[in-house]
Amino acid sequence: MLHSTLQTSLHHLPEGYALWATLNAALQAHTNELRIAACGLLKAGKSSLLNALTDQLETEWFATGATRTTVQNQFLTRHNFTFIDTPGLDATAQDDAEAWAGLHQADILLFVHHPGTGELHREEMEFLARLIQQPGARQTLANRLLVVLSHLDSISQDDMARIEARVQAQIHRLTGFQPRCFQVSFTAYKKGKLQAKTALANHSGIPALQTCLGDPSLRAICQSFRKDRIRESRQRLLDAVDQALALRQGQIRQLQRNREQLERNFMDDATRLLTHLHSKMAFYNQFYS
Ligand SMILES: Nc1nc2c(ncn2[C@@H]2O[C@H](COP(=O)(O)OP(=O)(O)O)[C@@H](O)[C@H]2O)c(=O)[nH]1
Ligand SMILES: [Mg+2]
Incomplete structure (x- = not known):
């Protein structure tokens, strides 16, 4: 059973479980x-x-x-x-x-x-x-x-x-x-x-x-394959994490841009409203004073 934090993290990676399982199999088979x-x-x-x-x-x-x-x-x-x-x-x-x-x-x-x-x-x-x-x-x-x-x-x-x-x-x-x-x-x-x-x-x-x-030479080839398999399985998992992070960072940047735009829109609206209110106030002041 996977640790629950790891389980949640893998959930965010495309093919996360498969990549983790492959690395795990490679590590377990190593000895x-x-x-x-x-x-x-x-x-x-x-x-x-x-x-x-x-x-x-x-x-x-x-x-x-x-x-x-x-x-x-x-x-x-x-x-x-x-x-x-x-x-x-x-x-x-x-x-x-x-x-x-x-x-x-x-x-x-x-x-x-x-x-x-x-x-x-x-x-x-x-x-x-x-x-x-x-x-x-x-x-x-x-x-x-x-x-x-x-x-x-x-x-x-x-x-x-x-x-x-x-x-x-x-x-x-x-x-x-x-x-x-x-x-x-x-x-x-x-x-x-x-x-x-x-x-x-x-x-x-x-x-x-x-x-x-x-044949001992086949044995030696298999030992070197085991190292390659662990290294590449690990690299694929890390690459998937990097890609998922890059994707998230892009999404966060987009959200920040959206928020900044909303803030600008709000400030523009508020400024327009204040200007409008000031001019109205000036008008009423002039009218009633
Ligand atoms: N004549 C012959 N029959 C074979 C040979 N190898 C397997 N069989 C037969 O082919 C059928 C399928 O074999 P099996 O080993 O169960 O295939 P698997 O599904 O790939 O595991 C069985 O009836 C075997 O007895 C062979 O070299 N010669
Ligand atoms: Mg069979």
Whole structure:
């Protein structure tokens, strides 16, 4: 619960609560283990991917399914990371708000796309456009955003390569960079692991993603991102305060000008009245004296 004075102050800022919440999330996340969030459309394969990365192949900590299963962010800490599953981006406005609350705490973003649905959809492009605008995002997003194409098992190699090239081109046009891209199969990984078929598990693409996540250079990039995120969130809040103050000062100056004008009008009226009364008095004095 916010302190009531702060609450009242935020109320006067446009987007005040959102700016404060972003800064707060950045400050809270600062000392925690690195956070990896899966994001993407409904049924892209987000929850399945996180189950693979957190060894939840049979237990499925992150509920999967053909319907809208994740409506709240889900967290699980494993292998020195906290994994965050977020609701699908194309479901409801409430799901979107919840997903963004999770993404504001994330360091590494697994952007999961189902290549069976073709290239990136409008909602995915809009999401990426918003992502690049997040505080501190621009400097390091090229390294922290990992594109994951799921369903490698059910799509031909040619189609997979074609979709990957298209997705990369779309992201490059939007952001100016080409993120790393991983083609994965959750089902191949699960089968490979549960049946001790190492080649199949390796072929699933999940181990390559795990190696990338464990890379110390990615860790270092995330640490620098956290500092950028705090600095820029704080700056945006301060800028909003400055803008609100400038607006108020302008309004006060205008009110002062109005008051001065009213005073001048009043004095003019009063002077006219007095002059009029004096002349009348002079007239009556002359008449009756
Ligand atoms: N064949 C295949 N099915 C997958 C793969 N990844 C996910 N699925 C299935 O796709 C459906 C949606 O997956 P889910 O992880 O719940 O997607 P989410 O909505 O993005 O979390 C589920 O029925 C999964 O079993 C994959 O790599 N290969
Ligand atoms: Mg899910």
